[in-house]
Amino acid sequence: MKKIHLLLTAVALILFSSCYTVHTAGNSGKIPPGQAKKMTGSQSAKPYAPGQQKKY
Numbered sequence: 050m051k052k053i054h055l056l057l058t059a060v061a062l063i064l065f066s067s068c069y070t071v072h073t074a075g076n077s078g079k080i081p082p083g084q085a086k087k088m089t090g091s092q093s094a095k096p097y098a099p100g101q102q103k104k105y
Contacts, residue, residue, distance in 0.1 A: 080088075082097035091097075 073102075082094040082099075085097035086094040
């Protein structure tokens with residue numbers, strides 16, 4: 050019984066220690082203001098900058 054308990058513990062440790070998550074950059078998925086300006090054809094990138102957007 051003790052051997053089975055040790056075996057299950059060892060298997061659980063191996064399974065859970067191999068799990069990890071991959072973290073991407075904090076800004077992933079967002080495009081720079083200049084690129085947003087080019088995509089929309091706007092004359093200025095100011096409305097697309099994070100500090101220039103109005104909060105409602």
